[in-house]
């Protein structure tokens with residue numbers, strides 16, 4: 001699937017999504033440059049070049065972006081995520097890249113959540129750049145891995161949330177996001193042009209989640225519906241920022257599974273039960 005002369009620049013290669021993309025690019029034999037703060041964490045391969053750098057000094061990026069055709073732009077959560085993304089994206093377009101694939105988040109009502117709004121700001125600013133290459137955006141909903149971030153299942157045999165036990169919630173597996181990104185990066189840029197893809201892979205209630213993990217682990221996993229203040233305090237105590245704690249304790253949005261996902265993935269999306277079975281050690 002490689003396209004002659006393509007050189008792909010990858011951010012976030014050692015994270016949940018990037019670690020799915022990188023092996024696909026290695027397998028495809030395309031030239032890849034990885035920007036990483038800890039090069040030792042990046043898998044080695046003949047077609048990979050590693051540039052050591054972080055978000056706070058973009059000099060190594062500026063010195064190495066020339067000659068690349070595409071950029072996968074993923075920035076880890078932080079309050080100034082918009083500024084960091086805009087800084088990388090602006091430099092990449094100025095260097096002549098033909099396609100930027102941006103990892104964003106679901107569009108929610110304007111300014112309703114800071115942690116999502118920073119993604120919207122970055123998307124809009126990069127989209128508005130004149131005479132740029134293509135701008136593809138991936139807008140995933142809640143990652144299935146969020147369920148295990150605080151180890152309440154592992155340590156306490158319970159799922160905590162503020163939703164009603166029968167409330168439908170959106171999910172996507174990080175493996176699916178990474179697979180979609182890798183496929184887009186290996187397909188002709190004209191195939192996707194400037195599209196923004198919403199990524200919802202499954203819809204499940206808290207009670208269904210508890211039943212799936214109970215069956216998988218052989219333990220009884222219960223669902224604890226917490227008052228929203230208690231859930232917010234839980235996230236603050238775990239070290240989250242007020243913006244992130246507000247988002248995670250109140251997020252309430254529901255759309256159906258994205259009908260286009262099988263086209264992007266080349267297969268059916270992972271159901272929550274598939275993701276759980278593939279990640280049993282997390283519970």
Ligand SMILES: NC(=O)c1ccc[n+]([C@@H]2O[C@H](COP(=O)([O-])OP(=O)(O)OC[C@H]3O[C@@H](n4cnc5c(N)ncnc54)[C@H](OP(=O)(O)O)[C@@H]3O)[C@@H](O)[C@H]2O)c1
Pocket residue numbers: 011012013014015016017018035036037038041053054055056074075076077103104105106140141142143146
């Ligand atoms: N969780 C959700 O439900 C959700 C939903 C929608 C969108 N998102 C978005 O998804 C993104 C996170 O993706 P992910 O889960 O794949 O991330 P992740 O697993 O946390 O990985 C983050 C990546 O960024 C790198 N990184 C972190 N700080 C850095 C720095 N200062 N300089 C250079 N590199 C740095 C990390 O490198 P190291 O290995 O060195 O740490 C790692 O490669 C965020 O933008 C988030 O807003 C999340």
